Amino acid sequence: VLCMGFFSPVAAKAGSKWGIERIIGLSLLIIGVGTILRLFTNSVSFLLVTALIAGIGIAFMGPLLSGFIKQHFPEHVPSLIAVYTVALTLGAALSSALSAPLQKNLHSWQESLGFWAMIAFAAAMIWSLIVNLQVKKSTNNASVVTKTKLPWMNSKAWTLTLSFSLMAMLFYSFTAWLSQIIQGIGYTKSCATTSFTVFVAIQIPVNLVLPILLKRFPSRRLWLVTESLLELIGLVLLMINVEPWIASTFIGIGAGGLFFLNLLLPIDATNNAHEAASLSAMVQSAGYVIGASGPIIIGCIHDAFKSYDFAIFGMIATIVLMIMVQFVSTHKRHTIGTGMPM
DSSP states (O other): HHHHHHHHHHHHHHHHHHHHHHHHHHHHHHHHHHHHHGGGOOOOHHHHHHHHHHHHHHHHHHHHHHHHOOOOOOOHHHHHHEEEHHHHHHHHHHHHHHHHHHHHHTTTTHHHHHHHHHHHHHHHHHHHHHHHHHHHHSSTTTTTOOOOOOOTHHHHHHHHHHHHHHHHHHHHHHHHHHHHHHTTTOOOOHHHHHHHHHHHTTHHHHHHHHHHHHHSSSSSHHHHHHHHHHHHHHHHHHHTOOOHHHHHHHHHHHHHHHHHHHHHHHHOOOOHHHHHHHHHHHHHHHHHHTTTTTHHHHHHHHHHEEEHHHHHHHHHHHHHHHHHHHHTTTTTOOOOOOOOOO
16 A cells, blocks of 8 residues: 555656556566565565565556546546456455465465466566557557656645545555454454455445446536445444444445545546546555555554544544545546646
């Protein structure tokens, strides 16, 4: 998560200089290298180094994929962002679920972790063969160099960044702590695990249905606030001791929808692929760094008060603040282009 924050601005500059498509292909190779090095891991320090290498590749791909979608699929942006977010969710869920069986069958946790490099290298080959052919046919050639800068001085960009940051704080807090919170209020570990599975699984249909709903009701503000209120309802249900899987359903619907919408907003607000990549890089740079603090803050609150009640109150307050930011960030649908202050 921190890599996605620190290296996203570099990704935008690299994509602008050498082409979005080329840098995405290179990123896949970097992820593959970082992953296959885990075959030789025998210490925590070396494992962290491999995470850093793979994290750099992941960080480069995040904002550039938004630019790629903007450039090649301008008429289908919500649908492609939905595919993107579903792939992220499925990839995380499947790799987490299958790594333990792989370790058992291969009799090595290093081989279990290194196994996933095959997917990265296969993706790099497919990307090179298919995308390079398409780019050659396209008038928007990837080798075109632009001088698009990250819009650090643009107020609209900062409202989008703050919206993403608060969403990420909540998303990673739920990911890290939801199971522990459910156990902390008196439920079994099995119940907590089932509830967390519901939280993750429900995000997949949400991301598939939301683009359809956006076609009928295109207001971004409507869906941002709706998804935020669903998260709020889920937290309230947890506080009043309603069945955790029901609360997790509401939280998961809200979290999945907000992740999708916050990836979509920078594409909406820009004129072309490189501007979309640059704004996405800014949003994700600050957003992921701030988002990474969410689980740490929740842990500190729990340590200080020896209870998850105050942590839940903190997340509720964050949602209220996020709704206020959403109203500001969607006040005007103007674009953040090269003619605006950067």
